[in-house]
Amino acid sequence: MIPVTPLDTERPSTLATEISERLNAAIREHLLSAFAPDNTKRLRSFSAPEVAELLGVSGQFMRKVHAEGTVPEPQDIRSGRRHYTAQEILNAREILERSSRTKGRYVPQRSPDEKLQVWQLMNFKGGSSKSTSTIHLAHYFALRGYRVLVVDLDPQGSLTSMCGISPEIEFDGLTIYDAIRYDDPVDMAEVVRETYFPGLSIAPSRLILSEFETESAVHSNPDQPFFTRIRNALAQVEEDFDLVLLDSPPQLGFLTIAGMAAASSLIVPLTPSMLDVSSTAQFLELAGAYMGVIEDAGASLQYDHFKFLITRDEPTDVPSQQLTSFMRALFQDRVMSATALKSTAISDATMLKQSIYEVVRSEMTRATYDRAKGSMDAVGNEVERMIQQSWGRS
Ligand SMILES: Nc1ncnc2c1ncn2[C@@H]1O[C@H](COP(=O)(O)OP(=O)(O)OP(=O)(O)O)[C@@H](O)[C@H]1O
Ligand SMILES: [Mg+2]
Structure with missing residues (x-):
């Protein structure tokens, strides 16, 4: 057990530091017992x-x-x-x-004339399921033979920890910050690391990434303005991947906007509640304004797909279904047909830093598992069809 001594409440700065130290020690203990004996995540068979x-x-x-x-x-x-x-x-x-007659049937990777897919999941509404959707898409595509890179643009590092790297404790390696920082950036290839999940690599994040927000506000580098920096970093590793997924922080700052300038398609995950819908409207209003600003500054934005994804969908909840129908009536096929169902199978899995694809079916109520996996598969499949379309395959 960690000794519980009184916290110093005199100075807020000391108090915050002490709370952080105590939490980190507790996390370290908890993680050590959760991931014993060797602390590493492994994928099931x-x-x-x-x-x-x-x-x-x-x-x-x-x-x-x-x-x-x-x-x-x-x-x-x-x-x-x-x-x-x-x-x-x-x-x-x-x-x-x-030995297959149909090229790409078993290994669907892109050819050099099919462009790298960069999909950003963004919404400044916290908890709209950005990271959950990102990890599920990542696992869906990696299992189907695509070469996937996830880029964690959130200094909180949730996606990083879902990929088996704990930004809270032992991880002090290079992060996406090192590839996009203004002062002596490193090559993106040094930042990208393979994960325990075959076919999936990550450009990780930790708290230091928030420096990018501060630095971008004061930096004026006309050769390499902030909105080119993620795109340029991705260009350095482009040949190794078919699909890049950008997970965004719950704010519309420099990181999210630089992501938008690198993306070839956007997904706005949205929980069907009145609060979330109105906050998404504000988000898009601001995003539109920023897109205009960076376009004026020389960014060329072009999206093959710009879609809403309904997340934490509850088919039996009448108000949320009404909102979903309303969104579909307003925006037709800009709202993806597949939705990510709200499911305890998903929330239980994410508690263990897993996607539904990592869970063994027999360890859950079968009907619950099948429903959740079926819904995530449908979302993945719809994105896969859009990607194939971008590549001119269908
Ligand atoms: N389909 C789902 N069913 C049940 N729970 C879900 C589902 N999707 C997400 N959640 C839960 O909702 C919470 C928020 O999800 P998530 O972290 O993906 O959101 P986020 O948009 O990335 O949040 P943030 O803005 O903080 O980055 C998590 O605890 C997750 O387990
Ligand atoms: Mg998140």
């Missing part, structure tokens, strides 16, 4: 039916390619059941792609 679904083939087809020796058996076979690591699934993709 996937069952044969899950793998067949991910690859878009039948179970029979998988058994055949294993029997023929085309695709090696997974390492882990228990009581006749196959359990695949995500890396084994990616390897199977590579092998099947080589």
Whole structure:
């Protein structure tokens, strides 16, 4: 236990520091016991039916390619059941792609003439499910064989910790701040690191990233103004990825705006409540004004897709359904058809810093799990179709 001594309440600065120290010590203890013995996050294995679904083939087809020796058996076979690591699934993709007549069927990565997809999730309304949507999209695409980079633009680092890096404690490595700072920035390739989730890399964040807000306010660097800095950083690693997802902080500051200048598509996650809808209206009014300002300063903004995503959707809640219908009536297909359902499966998973894709189905009420996963899959699938469209594939 951490000794609980009286806090110094005399000076606010000391008080805040003491509270922070105590919290950090508690987090360290909690995390150590939660992630014992080695503190690292690992991805679960996937069952044969899950793998067949991910690859878009039948179970029979998988058994055949294993029997023929085309695709090696997974390492882990228990009581006749196959359990695949995500890396084994990616390897199977590579092998099947080589003998497939339809190019891109198993490895859907972009060709050099298909442009990098940069999707930003943004809304200054806190808790509108930006980070949850980002991590679910990231896992959806990585499991389907895309090369995904998430960029955590929030100094709070929620996305960073969902990727198995704890910005609160041990992590003192390079962050996205180091690639976009004004003073001697480092190459983005040094910042990007692979995660425990095959196919997913991250440009992490921690508190230092908030310096970008302060520095951008005082800096006038006409060669490389603030709104070019994320775009330029991404250009340095562009060849390694198909899709970049930018998670934004709950404010419309320099980080969010620099993200907007780097993005090729935008998603505004929105919870269907009156407060959230009116706050989103204000957000977009401001965002529109800022877009105008940076366009006047030389940024060229162009979005293939600019969509609302209804999050924490509750089909049985009448007022929220009315608001959703209202948004659809006003904006038609600018509101994505798929919605992210509100589900205890999602909130329970995120408590453990996991997405629904990391949870084992048998560890939850099946109906709850299926509903939540079905909804996240539908959101991913709709974004995937938009991406394919941007690449001119459909
Ligand atoms: N579909 C969902 N069902 C249930 N709970 C959800 C769902 N989506 C998000 N939540 C919960 O809502 C909370 C806020 O979500 P999240 O952190 O993704 O929002 P955010 O927009 O990133 O917040 P912030 O503005 O602070 O960055 C989290 O506790 C998360 O578990
Ligand atoms: Mg967030």
